Amino acid sequence: MTAIVEVRDLAREYRMGDERVPALRGVTFTVHQPEYVAIVGPSGCGKSTLLNLLGVIDRPTSGTVSIAGERVDQLDDARATEFRLRRIGFVFQRFYLLQALSARENVELPLAEAGMSTRERRARALELLEYVGLGRRERHRPSQLSGGEQQRVAIARALANRPALLLADEPTGELDARTGAEMIALFERLNRDGTTIVVVTHDEDLARAAKRVIHMRDGTIVDDVRVDPADRRVEPVGLAPEPHER
Amino acid sequence: MLATLALASLLRHRTRTVLAILGVAVSAAMLLDMVMLSSGMRESFRGLLLSQGFQLRLSPRGTLPFDTEATIRGADSLLAVLRARPTVAVASPVLGGQLHFPSRGATVTASALGVEPAVQGDYELVAGRQPTAANEIVANDATLRAIGHSLGDTVHAAAGYDPQLRTYSGERTLRIVGRVRFIYLALDQRAVALPIGTLRAMGGPASADRISLAMVKLRPGADVERERAALHALLPRVTVTSTAQALEQVDQRLSYFRQLAVILGSVSLIVGFLLVTTLVTVSVNERIGEIAVMRAIGVHRWRIVGQILLESSALMVIAAPLGLALGLVTARWLDSILARFPGLPERIDFFLFQPRAAWTALGLLVISGILAGVYPSWRSASLPIAVTLRQEAVG
Numbered sequence: 001m002t003a004i005v006e007v008r009d010l011a012r013e014y015r016m017g018d019e020r021v022p023a024l025r026g027v028t029f030t031v032h033q034p035e036y037v038a039i040v041g042p043s044g045c046g047k048s049t050l051l052n053l054l055g056v057i058d059r060p061t062s063g064t065v066s067i068a069g070e071r072v073d074q075l076d077d078a079r080a081t082e083f084r085l086r087r088i089g090f091v092f093q094r095f096y097l098l099q100a101l102s103a104r105e106n107v108e109l110p111l112a113e114a115g116m117s118t119r120e121r122r123a124r125a126l127e128l129l130e131y132v133g134l135g136r137r138e139r140h141r142p143s144q145l146s147g148g149e150q151q152r153v154a155i156a157r158a159l160a161n162r163p164a165l166l167l168a169d170e171p172t173g174e175l176d177a178r179t180g181a182e183m184i185a186l187f188e189r190l191n192r193d194g195t196t197i198v199v200v201t202h203d204e205d206l207a208r209a210a211k212r213v214i215h216m217r218d219g220t221i222v223d224d225v226r227v228d229p230a231d232r233r234v235e236p237v238g239l240a241p242e243p244h245e246r
Numbered sequence: 247m248l249a250t251l252a253l254a255s256l257l258r259h260r261t262r263t264v265l266a267i268l269g270v271a272v273s274a275a276m277l278l279d280m281v282m283l284s285s286g287m288r289e290s291f292r293g294l295l296l297s298q299g300f301q302l303r304l305s306p307r308g309t310l311p312f313d314t315e316a317t318i319r320g321a322d323s324l325l326a327v328l329r330a331r332p333t334v335a336v337a338s339p340v341l342g343g344q345l346h347f348p349s350r351g352a353t354v355t356a357s358a359l360g361v362e363p364a365v366q367g368d369y370e371l372v373a374g375r376q377p378t379a380a381n382e383i384v385a386n387d388a389t390l391r392a393i394g395h396s397l398g399d400t401v402h403a404a405a406g407y408d409p410q411l412r413t414y415s416g417e418r419t420l421r422i423v424g425r426v427r428f429i430y431l432a433l434d435q436r437a438v439a440l441p442i443g444t445l446r447a448m449g450g451p452a453s454a455d456r457i458s459l460a461m462v463k464l465r466p467g468a469d470v471e472r473e474r475a476a477l478h479a480l481l482p483r484v485t486v487t488s489t490a491q492a493l494e495q496v497d498q499r500l501s502y503f504r505q506l507a508v509i510l511g512s513v514s515l516i517v518g519f520l521l522v523t524t525l526v527t528v529s530v531n532e533r534i535g536e537i538a539v540m541r542a543i544g545v546h547r548w549r550i551v552g553q554i555l556l557e558s559s560a561l562m563v564i565a566a567p568l569g570l571a572l573g574l575v576t577a578r579w580l581d582s583i584l585a586r587f588p589g590l591p592e593r594i595d596f597f598l599f600q601p602r603a604a605w606t607a608l609g610l611l612v613i614s615g616i617l618a619g620v621y622p623s624w625r626s627a628s629l630p631i632a633v634t635l636r637q638e639a640v641g
């Protein structure tokens with residue numbers, strides 16, 4: 001098993017004027033390929049802070065983060081950007097698609113940034129949209145899509161450059177139960193197809209779908225459990241899965 | 247894709263975009279007008295001074311051409327000296343004065359120039375011919391209108407007039423053989439020209455052998471400055487002014503105009519700059535969440551800056567030609583108002599369109615507009631991603 005994420009003594013303090021707010025106080029864990037990890041815990045316990053450090057959009061106060069064998073905690077902006085582009089897929093609670101672009105163009109954006117030719121990236125974007133079940137909606141603008149559909153476009157966008165790690169912060173946070181269930185099924189399928197996933201969530205169903213749950217409190221890990229597959233109760237949802245190899 | 251995003255963001259707020267374009271166009275127009283104003287009068291004076299090809303002007307020592315009523319004595323010998331010089335192609339004498347025309351019980355007074363018609367450089371014929379015979383005269387439209395005569399008519403004229411006694415002196419009957427336009431005079435200024443001998447004869451002993459001014463055209467290849475210095479040394483009673491010097495004089499007198507133009511031009515440049523900075527700041531602030539997401543998924547900083555700059559330069563590229571057109575229209579309009587400025591030669595333009603200056607002005611504006619976008623766009627592209635996303639998710 002290759003280690004995708006290696007976190008050692010990770011700490012992150014925010015400064016509010018003179019006051020220091022310790023959001024993470026020394027967190028250590030490892031995630032292997034292709035694990036599916038849920039991070040849960042009460043509000044304010046540091047889940048998003050941790051995810052942002054894994055996603056290389058923030059820097060720790062101390063400790064180290066390695067992703068796919070590369071130290072990423074002290075990268076400069078240009079390298080961090082390049083790393084995010086090639087190795088990380090990020091899905092946010094709000095769907096955060098670019099409103100001016102169509103579904104397909106949103107997925108094409110990281111491909112274009114990575115320098116893929118127009119023809120190639122168009123084909124790849126279509127393939128990804130089909131994978132998330134939106135092949136027919138490629139021309140639609142985000143405003144013409146439902147919340148669940150927008151989130152699926154966001155997932156397709158996160159997968160565009162075949163990242164080593166897919167990160168999601170409350171991906172079902174703004175979705176209703178049914179759409180949330182579709183999302184859970186999609187994540188399971190992604191994981192089955194080989195994607196390593198770390199998801200932060202309050203959603204018990206989503207957490208239950210994961211194979212490992214990290215419990216946090218007050219900036220530390222208080223429990224780390226591997227879920228027995230037999231224990232899992234998630235109803236499969238008809239998402240019309242498209243055949244896809246990864 | 248960058249272009250799509252830039253265009254989309256411009257189209258998202260159509261009214262705002264249109265208003266910004268208009269604002270920038272107005273400031274571009276103002277800038278262009280000021281550039282035209284700062285160089286326009288100078289250039290058109292230059293054109294005026296050079297239009298007849300005379301490079302040197304001789305006036306009574308210590309004066310500028312036609313600045314005073316002083317005249318030069320010994321005109322004939324002076325002209326003989328000039329014409330004997332190998333470098334001199336043409337020497338054209340001018341005697342300034344006044345003629346009075348009794349007309350319908352009143353007296354119309356006009357400036358009169360005594361010239362050698364064959365070599366004169368003070369007027370252009372509009373109709374008729376040069377006043378070659380001693381009793382011939384040419385006049386401009388303002389004069390013809392005032393005295394109620396036209397081409398071919400015979401008129402009565404006097405060099406002297408005593409308004410108290412209502413008596414005339416130096417009277418002659420002259421035939422109007424040409425309708426002319428005086429190059430250095432305002433359109434509504436009454437003026438006539440006639441052979442210098444006739445004007446001298448009418449003026450009596452006081453004007454015998456005198457001229458107000460001599461204009462000199464040099465042979466091709468002659469060094470104007472050297473010839474000026476030579477004439478200055480040779481002729482102690484005159485001041486020799488070259489076109490370059492005359493322009494310097496004009497320049498000094500126009501320095502207020504130029505300062506005004508520079509100040510107003512800078513102001514419009516600053517206004518354009520601030521307008522674009524404001525627009526970019528506002529538009530970037532609206533999209534801060536979108537920008538943070540783009541950064542989070544791996545879009546490089548400079549590409550975001552590029553997209554925003556593309557946006558502001560698109561504004562500029564649309565606004566610039568609009569400003570150019572607007573500037574030309576307002577310049578023409580202002581010029582037509584200022585053309586009625588009393589005492590200025592008809593041909594003087596306050597606003598002169600010189601393509602290079604205009605493009606410089608607009609280039610300056612476009613560059614300043616783009617520069618105005620650099621800072622806010624770079625700042626927004628450099629915001630901490632995680633913090634921005636967090637704030638945007640809450641907001």
Ligand SMILES: Nc1ncnc2c1ncn2[C@@H]1O[C@H](COP(=O)(O)OP(=O)(O)OP(=O)(O)O)[C@@H](O)[C@H]1O
Pocket residue numbers: 014015016021022023041042043044045046047048049050633636
């Ligand atoms: N930019 C910041 N400046 C100051 N304090 C911050 C900042 N970001 C987070 N915090 C604080 O750090 C702590 C952890 O925040 P974090 O967002 O990681 O929690 P969370 O577990 O994701 O909570 P939630 O479940 O509500 O999303 C909180 O106390 C929060 O107030």
Ligand SMILES: [Mg+2]
Pocket residue numbers: 047048049169
């Ligand atoms: Mg959170």
